[in-house]
Amino acid sequence: MKNAHQPHVWWGYHRQHGWVVFDRSWPGNKYGRDGMIALVQCADWRVFEDSYRAWQEAILGQSSDYQYAPEYIERLPTYDERRLAENHLRHLQQEYERRHDTLRKQLTEQRRVRFLRELGIKADPPLRRVPRVPRTATCWRCSRDLDNAVDPECGQCEWIVCPNCGACGCGYGYSGYRAFGNWEL
Numbered sequence: 001m002k003n004a005h006q007p008h009v010w011w012g013y014h015r016q017h018g019w020v021v022f023d024r025s026w027p028g029n030k031y032g033r034d035g036m037i038a039l040v041q042c043a044d045w046r047v048f049e050d051s052y053r054a055w056q057e058a059i060l061g062q063s064s065d066y067q068y069a070p071e072y073i074e075r076l077p078t079y080d081e082r083r084l085a086e087n088h089l090r091h092l093q094q095e096y097e098r099r100h101d102t103l104r105k106q107l108t109e110q111r112r113v114r115f116l117r118e119l120g121i122k123a124d125p126p127l128r129r130v131p132r133v134p135r136t137a138t139c140w141r142c143s144r145d146l147d148n149a150v151d152p153e154c155g156q157c158e159w160i161v162c163p164n165c166g167a168c169g170c171g172y173g174y175s176g177y178r179a180f181g182n183w184e185l
């Protein structure tokens with residue numbers, strides 16, 4: 001299975017979210033950006049954020065909010081339930097491959113909207129899907145390298161939106177934006 005060769009993708013089961021994916025190759029996910037990580041809730045393919053600590057505590061066995069997929073399946077009471085869960089997980093893993101780029105854009109959009117909201121700027125219209133000219137840039141806010149082949153552009157300012165901190169040209173030069181620490185490049 002393709003997923004077996006992707007050690008950066010962690011599959012698990014969350015007490016409330018159900019099946020979740022935590023992809024450590026996503027911007028800000030390696031150690032948690034501002035202490036937060038982005039995960040995907042597979043039930044409706046929605047990106048949500050949780051504290052890195054909440055995930056880590058589960059990994060260290062200090063909480064059971066998150067369970068590693070193979071362990072969750074192992075604990076199911078009957079053979080039929082385990083087999084069903086395995087099949088379902090396999091289906092979700094294929095879906096994730098198919099939806100990956102869209103989900104990553106969803107995360108960028110959520111971060112852009114949050115960043116602009118903090119500045120009191122209306123985040124509308126949404127991200128542009130197909131950039132006209134291929135180009136790269138560096139985020140003015142967190143210095144991450146940007147590439148419009150993978151990172152979407154803002155429909156308002158047309159700058160490439162940073163998937164790590166959500167900044168685009170709309171907030172450039174604004175004084176008073178929240179100090180941004182603990183990012184990763």
Ligand SMILES: [Zn+2]
Pocket residue numbers: 139140141142143144162163164165166167
């Ligand atoms: Zn940035």
Ligand SMILES: [Zn+2]
Pocket residue numbers: 154155156157158159168169170171
């Ligand atoms: Zn913008």
